[in-house]
Amino acid sequence: MRGTFLSRGFIGKHRQDGPPDRVPPGQYVTDDFPVLSAGPTPRTPLERWSFEINGLVRQPVRWSWAEFLRLPSQRYTVDIHCVTKWSKLNTVWEGISIDTLLESVEIDPNAHYVLAFCDGGYTTNIPLMEIVDGKAFIGYQYDGAPLAPEHGGPARLVVPALYFWKSAKWMRGLTLMEDDRSGFWESLGYNNHGDPWKEERYYGDRTD
Amino acid sequence: MATELIKEEVLPRLLEWQISTVVKVRQETSSVKTFTLALPHWTPHKAGQHYDVRLTAPDGYQAQRSYSIGSNPEQRGVVDLTVERLEEGEVSTYLHDILIVGDQVELRGPIGGYFVWEANQGGPLLLVAGGSGIVPLMAMIRHRKATGSTVPARLLYSSRKYEDIIYREELDHLHKENTGLEVFHTLTRGQPEGWPGYSRRIDLKMLEEVAKPFRDNLKAYICGPTALVEGVADGLVRLGIPASQVRTERFGPTGGS
Numbered sequence: 112m113r114g115t116f117l118s119r120g121f122i123g124k125h126r127q128d129g130p131p132d133r134v135p136p137g138q139y140v141t142d143d144f145p146v147l148s149a150g151p152t153p154r155t156p157l158e159r160w161s162f163e164i165n166g167l168v169r170q171p172v173r174w175s176w177a178e179f180l181r182l183p184s185q186r187y188t189v190d191i192h193c194v195t196k197w198s199k200l201n202t203v204w205e206g207i208s209i210d211t212l213l214e215s216v217e218i219d220p221n222a223h224y225v226l227a228f229c230d231g232g233y234t235t236n237i238p239l240m241e242i243v244d245g246k247a248f249i250g251y252q253y254d255g256a257p258l259a260p261e262h263g264g265p266a267r268l269v270v271p272a273l274y275f276w277k278s279a280k281w282m283r284g285l286t287l288m289e290d291d292r293s294g295f296w297e298s299l300g301y302n303n304h305g306d307p308w309k310e311e312r313y314y315g316d317r318t319d
Numbered sequence: 320m321a322t323e324l325i326k327e328e329v330l331p332r333l334l335e336w337q338i339s340t341v342v343k344v345r346q347e348t349s350s351v352k353t354f355t356l357a358l359p360h361w362t363p364h365k366a367g368q369h370y371d372v373r374l375t376a377p378d379g380y381q382a383q384r385s386y387s388i389g390s391n392p393e394q395r396g397v398v399d400l401t402v403e404r405l406e407e408g409e410v411s412t413y414l415h416d417i418l419i420v421g422d423q424v425e426l427r428g429p430i431g432g433y434f435v436w437e438a439n440q441g442g443p444l445l446l447v448a449g450g451s452g453i454v455p456l457m458a459m460i461r462h463r464k465a466t467g468s469t470v471p472a473r474l475l476y477s478s479r480k481y482e483d484i485i486y487r488e489e490l491d492h493l494h495k496e497n498t499g500l501e502v503f504h505t506l507t508r509g510q511p512e513g514w515p516g517y518s519r520r521i522d523l524k525m526l527e528e529v530a531k532p533f534r535d536n537l538k539a540y541i542c543g544p545t546a547l548v549e550g551v552a553d554g555l556v557r558l559g560i561p562a563s564q565v566r567t568e569r570f571g572p573t574g575g576s
Contacts, residue, residue: 116338116425118374120417123382124409137373137383139409146545147569149433151552151562196383231562261549299432312371313430315333 129200133190135307138198145197146261149295153230153281154260162249162266163284164212166226167219173284176265180251182207187248189271191278192307204269205252209242212249212285222287226294227268230281235268235294236303237277239287242270249282274305274312332362334427336373341422342397347485351451352415353389353401356424363392366458367435367540367568370400370428374413384410387454387542387568388429389486391461398429401485403451434568436540438463442470443533447521447551449477449543453485455568456542460493460500472500475529477521477547479508503529521547526554535559542568 129140157176165171174182184207192198218239225242227235241247251258251266258264263280270277276296297303302311310316343355366388373383390399404415418424436444436459444463446456453476463472478484484504494502505517505525517525530537539560541551548569555565 116375116423117377118413118425119422121374121376121382121413123374123376123380124412137381139382145569146549148567150567151556151565152549153562195385261545295433300430313334 129198133200134198135192136310137312138192138196138307141197141199143197144199144202144262145193145195147193147195148231148261148280149233150231152260155230155265155281157265160265160283162212162282164216164287165284166287167222167289168287169217169219172215179207179266182211184251185248187250187269189269191269191271191275193275194301194305194307194312198307203254204248204250205255206248206250206266206269208245209247209249209285210245213243218287219289221289224288224291226286226288226292227279227282228284228286229279230283233279233281233295235277235279236292236297237270237273238291238304241272242268246270246272272306274302274307276301277305334371334430335360336425336427338423338425339398341418341420341424344418344420347401348483350404350483351401351485352404353399354414354418354424355390355397355399356426357397358426361396361398362429363395364388364398364429364458365432365435365437366391366462367455368429368431368458369455370398370426371430372400372410372414373425373427374410375425382409384408385430387458389454389457389461391458391465393462393465401451401454401457434540434542434566436462436538438466438468438470440538442472443537444470444472445530445533445537445539445555446472446474447476447526447539447541447543447547448474449521449547450479450483451485452541452543452547452568452570454542456540457486457489459540460490463500464493464498469499471533473503473529473533474500475503475505475521475525477505477507477543480506481509481511481514521551521554523554523557526551527558530555530558530560537564539565540568541565543570545569 160176163173187204190200247270250269268279339356339358342357345353369385369387375381386400389401405411448456490502541548
């Protein structure tokens, strides 16, 4: 259907918003940082916060907040794309690579997927291959300051290559799994994978 | 019919783009219009859901935005999308300034499975809206009425001025009908003489007053600008409402990072 229907009188006034190789189809660039969450913002005190890797690993591992901050971190500058159509370019984070976290566990070769779990009960599922090799991190600073609670603080997952609902807020850990299992939005009509360049927004969307 | 519903629950439908026709345009306030769109492949939505609208320019350039459905699913064959005109907006300005009855609009939906309320979910219902955040809540209110639901419901609606209240006459009418829906307005930027409602931003005291009769077992739906939604959701949690009973939908610029 693409290309066949024209909206009478529509020209489009924001098309120069961003370089086309940085802005996926159907997205617009914003300088804002919109907040979208399904419920109240959880506020877990840092002394009760922990991050855990469990599931298909030889020995689950868990870090306290203080231990977590001692892990080697990196500065990341990434573009983020929300399924609600906004994109934000050049966001700057400080965070810990998922690769660094996974160095602490022995992964079962049958592990192919992860389920991210969070304060507030939110979950999201991602193929393991898509969060390793530098493709994802746990961000705890945004723009040089501690990540604000409404944006997922104290720490959120950031997976720039997927729509931003995959970048779970209020992260508490990852469960490694053999079989895929739908997370929160994935079981409520949103796409299982969520590649913005293929516009995988909703259930069944695919361009390939 | 029953099998159809079950099928919908278990297997989400593929959301195909379709070309709707504008059958009615209604000016709600100076900056808000409701577009009634007839859909060739209409499917019943759940109150609270939205549609994605896609505009295409002659050179193939496209822009998409999501708009909440204001109508209830009992209104068959058409959906009402109530849209606020944002000066900087690319899609809302087109809809407001160009679109007239008879025009066609490409859209797909209904979308969203969490910020929804169906009469059989029961209540009591606490609805809190800021500005055009009223739209998905209005679908719930209309659905409640259309199904003859007696679930107690209270709407707390924050607008800037009296003239900015969307669906004002219909809300007044529903309130006076005495069917268990009570409407509480607050106006944050000026009030008419003798205004009987609240005259400030929603705060904990106001929330407590409105939510009081429903304490603890209410189902809350909050929709509006981020600051309002954050404040109200935090407030309800502080008043002892379990977070799992508070559903939120946020929109609009945050005014900061």
